[in-house]
Amino acid sequence: MAVTIPDKLADLLTYDKKAFANLALTLRDSTPQVTPVWFDYDGEHIIVNSARGRVKDRVLSRKPAVALAISDPADPYRYVQIRGRVVDVTEDGARDMIDHLSEKYLGKPYPFYRGETRVTYRIVPEHVSAMD
Amino acid sequence: MAVTIPDKLADLLTYDKKAFANLALTLRDSTPQVTPVWFDYDGEHIIVNSARGRVKDRVLSRKPAVALAISDPADPYRYVQIRGRVVDVTEDGARDMIDHLSEKYLGKPYPFYRGETRVTYRIVPEHVSAMD
Numbered sequence: 642m643a644v645t646i647p648d649k650l651a652d653l654l655t656y657d658k659k660a661f662a663n664l665a666l667t668l669r670d671s672t673p674q675v676t677p678v679w680f681d682y683d684g685e686h687i688i689v690n691s692a693r694g695r696v697k698d699r700v701l702s703r704k705p706a707v708a709l710a711i712s713d714p715a716d717p718y719r720y721v722q723i724r725g726r727v728v729d730v731t732e733d734g735a736r737d738m739i740d741h742l743s744e745k746y747l748g749k750p751y752p753f754y755r756g757e758t759r760v761t762y763r764i765v766p767e768h769v770s771a772m773d
Numbered sequence: 774m775a776v777t778i779p780d781k782l783a784d785l786l787t788y789d790k791k792a793f794a795n796l797a798l799t800l801r802d803s804t805p806q807v808t809p810v811w812f813d814y815d816g817e818h819i820i821v822n823s824a825r826g827r828v829k830d831r832v833l834s835r836k837p838a839v840a841l842a843i844s845d846p847a848d849p850y851r852y853v854q855i856r857g858r859v860v861d862v863t864e865d866g867a868r869d870m871i872d873h874l875s876e877k878y879l880g881k882p883y884p885f886y887r888g889e890t891r892v893t894y895r896i897v898p899e900h901v902s903a904m905d
Binding site for chain 2: 664
């Protein structure tokens with residue numbers, strides 16, 4: 642069951658805000674991992690992008706539960722915590738998606754592409770708690 | 774086996790930097806949770822503080838594996854990812870510790886104390902990866 646982001650913190654997910662998401666995963670040995678990542682939000686899914694074969698890809702491709710903490714770059718006491726699930730994993734359009742994310746954060750197409758197979762993961766928020 | 778923080782990113786853990794840690798846990802159902810938290814570093818342990826009975830306390834008191842992502846507030850492309858383990862859980866000095874953390878981040882003793890039993894958790898970094 643998807644949940645919506647509270648209006649008062651919805652700005653944190655916008656393209657213009659350029660906030661990072663701290664994406665937490667559970668590794669195969671049940672220990673957690675967390676990394677700051679680029680993301681986009683389509684109003685329903687949190688969208689992230691990685692490359693085939695990386696740790697993040699190997700975990701996310703199993704469509705696991707994930708968590709994200711997204712803080713306002715201008716005020717760390719404004720943040721949303723999201724727990725949800727990967728519902729879609731695809732290579733379709735994933736090269737375009739990394740360019741789209743790079744435009745958001747760097748203002749230009751992804752400059753680090755080295756021929757790797759890009760993958761896009763869509764996450765449905767199932768629990769959201771907000772602090773502001 | 775504790776590991777050290779790379780010199781080039783050691784500033785992220787200093788008191789003056791006031792960086793937040795995004796602390797990731799594995800909940801009892803194996804799903805992850807991540808929240809931004811205050812922390813201190815004593816050269817060996819990452820130190821965080823919570824209160825008895827909270828979700829974080831219930832998980833951390835089992836001395837589990839945890840992960841942290843700590844980004845430079847001034848440059849999100851400088852960050853350390855830490856995976857480690859809670860090695861010590863104590864109420865001793867935990868009221869003083871939350872004041873110490875509050876002094877770091879707010880410049881004054883913890884203003885939100887409401888009689889709860891504070892708890893301090895010490896985390897040993899076991900794996901560190903750095904991006905700068």
